[in-house]
Amino acid sequence: xxxxxxxxxxxxxxxxxxxIARSEGYELYALSIDYGQRHILELEKASQVAKYFNVKRxxxxxxxxxxxxGSALTSDIDVPKDRTQKNIAHGIPVxxxxxxxxxxxxxxxxxxxxxxxxxxxxxxxxxDYSGYPDCRPEYIRAFEDMANLATKKGVEGLTKFKIKxxxxxxxxxxIIRKGAQFGIDYSMTHSCYxxxxxxxxxxxxxxxxxxxxxxxxxxMEDPLKYAL
Amino acid sequence: xxxxxxxxxxxxxxxxxxxIARSEGYELYALSIDYGQRHILELEKASQVAKYFNVKRxxxxxxxxxxxxGSALTSDIDVPKDRTQKNIAHGIPVxxxxxxxxxxxxxxxxxxxxxxxxxxxxxxxxxDYSGYPDCRPEYIRAFEDMANLATKKGVEGLTKFKIKxxxxxxxxxxIIRKGAQFGIDYSMTHSCYxxxxxxxxxxxxxxxxxxxxxxxxxxMEDPLKYAL
Numbered sequence: 001x002x003x004x005x006x007x008x009x010x011x012x013x014x015x016x017x018x019x020i021a022r023s024e025g026y027e028l029y030a031l032s033i034d035y036g037q038r039h040i041l042e043l044e045k046a047s048q049v050a051k052y053f054n055v056k057r058x059x060x061x062x063x064x065x066x067x068x069x070g071s072a073l074t075s076d077i078d079v080p081k082d083r084t085q086k087n088i089a090h091g092i093p094v095x096x097x098x099x100x101x102x103x104x105x106x107x108x109x110x111x112x113x114x115x116x117x118x119x120x121x122x123x124x125x126x127x128d129y130s131g132y133p134d135c136r137p138e139y140i141r142a143f144e145d146m147a148n149l150a151t152k153k154g155v156e157g158l159t160k161f162k163i164k165x166x167x168x169x170x171x172x173x174x175i176i177r178k179g180a181q182f183g184i185d186y187s188m189t190h191s192c193y194x195x196x197x198x199x200x201x202x203x204x205x206x207x208x209x210x211x212x213x214x215x216x217x218x219x220m221e222d223p224l225k226y227a228l
Numbered sequence: 229x230x231x232x233x234x235x236x237x238x239x240x241x242x243x244x245x246x247x248i249a250r251s252e253g254y255e256l257y258a259l260s261i262d263y264g265q266r267h268i269l270e271l272e273k274a275s276q277v278a279k280y281f282n283v284k285r286x287x288x289x290x291x292x293x294x295x296x297x298g299s300a301l302t303s304d305i306d307v308p309k310d311r312t313q314k315n316i317a318h319g320i321p322v323x324x325x326x327x328x329x330x331x332x333x334x335x336x337x338x339x340x341x342x343x344x345x346x347x348x349x350x351x352x353x354x355x356d357y358s359g360y361p362d363c364r365p366e367y368i369r370a371f372e373d374m375a376n377l378a379t380k381k382g383v384e385g386l387t388k389f390k391i392k393x394x395x396x397x398x399x400x401x402x403i404i405r406k407g408a409q410f411g412i413d414y415s416m417t418h419s420c421y422x423x424x425x426x427x428x429x430x431x432x433x434x435x436x437x438x439x440x441x442x443x444x445x446x447x448m449e450d451p452l453k454y455a456l
Contacts, residue, residue, distance in 0.1 A: 059295050061291065061292065061295065062292060065338060067287050068289075068335070068339045071342075092380045092384070098380070102337060102375070102378045103331070107291065107296075109326070109327040110293060110327035111296045113298065113326035114299075114326045115298075133377065134377075142373055143378075145370055146330070146367070147327075147330070149362075149370045150327055150367050150371075151327055151361060
């Protein structure tokens with residue numbers, strides 16, 4: 001059975017990506033990253049999702065980016081709230097974590113090479129997203145090229161590493177509908193950048209706003225509890 | 229003053245790279261990585277080297293690669309000993325850590341972007357080395373291309389990230405001579421993959437053999453204590 005490493009944050013995108021990877025016949029190795037994010041709740045959700053998909057293995061790699069800082073998700077910078085669609089669509093916000101997806105994909109690549117997997121799935125997406133540079137197709141292709149020069153198996157021609165991004169050109173509504181076709185119960189997922197202590201989503205950060213818009217456009221009810 | 233992140237393991241190569249970066253006028257930000265390596269002693273040496281160069285800041289980022297495994301440096305696989313030069317020069321050995329330099333450079337890139345540095349130094353080297361794919365110039369160039377697509381500052385055109393590898397085409401003897409010109413006392417460095425409990429270098433792993441050959445060819449005495 002062919003193996004894939006799937007980056008799993010426990011949000012809508014990575015959970016839907018898990019379903020797609022499984023439907024393509026891969027044995028699933030789920031990788032979550034504890035990088036000191038303020039929304040650490042997402043790691044509990046990731047564990048639930050990994051159990052739901054009965055993955056072969058789920059590991060949580062720790063790499064503390066708080067010491068590096070530079071982002072509202074890892075330092076004391078406030079998470080922006082109540083931004084309009086227009087604002088969300090333009091510019092790169094302070095929730096951008098410097099080189100985050102490069103760190104995540106590098107760890108995924110290491111694990112993929114160690115377990116003889118040639119495919120890495122990541123739920124990156126350029127529509128209905130916050131403008132992060134490391135979610136764009138040109139970045140993903142550049143990482144893939146680099147990966148095949150970086151690794152023993154790539155260089156020896158034993159493996160051609162592929163980074164699969166099945167959601168990259170889908171709207172949030174399309175992603176949610178796709179997941180629903182696979183029977184995903186999105187109550188096990190989590191999206192908020194700045195959840196309350198009781199776990200309730202803030203309802204006002206970019207991630208909550210994009211999620212709510214997605215469910216609304218998909219004509220479905222969001223099972224998540226919001227503080228507002 | 230222009231800033232640079234310098235990857236610092238506390239070995240000969242990264243220590244010499246620090247001296248070169250300083251001579252080029254950079255303010256130094258030293259980055260060491262605790263990845264669960266069996267030669268954890270190198271992190272103590274890295275701290276000594278960072279103090280010696282009076283760096284602006286030294287951080288030790290933790291990312292545990294033991295759970296990923298796949299290498300003699302992070303798992304129970306034995307470190308090869310007493311290999312001939314011919315064997316060292318051919319093939320990629322079990323001390324290769326899957327995608328290690330990609331993980332290191334990704335963390336360095338994150339820190340560089342967070343502190344407004346545009347340059348990352350790494351002591352990668354393709355002569356007198358163990359054949360690791362992620363030390364070759366074509367890999368370094370691919371990482372650099374990727375880095376400028378991955379980051380907010382790269383994409384916004386505010387920064388063009390550069391990965392500098394001043395040692396890449398130097399022999400170990402040339403590196404040691406270069407460092408001596410800068411007055412480096414190599415007794416503060418460490419190279420062994422498999423040091424004894426008392427800290428003595430094994431004298432027989434690839435890294436010890438390449439170090440000894442380098443000092444011998446440079447016509448200098450190695451200040452390190454070896455068990456054999």
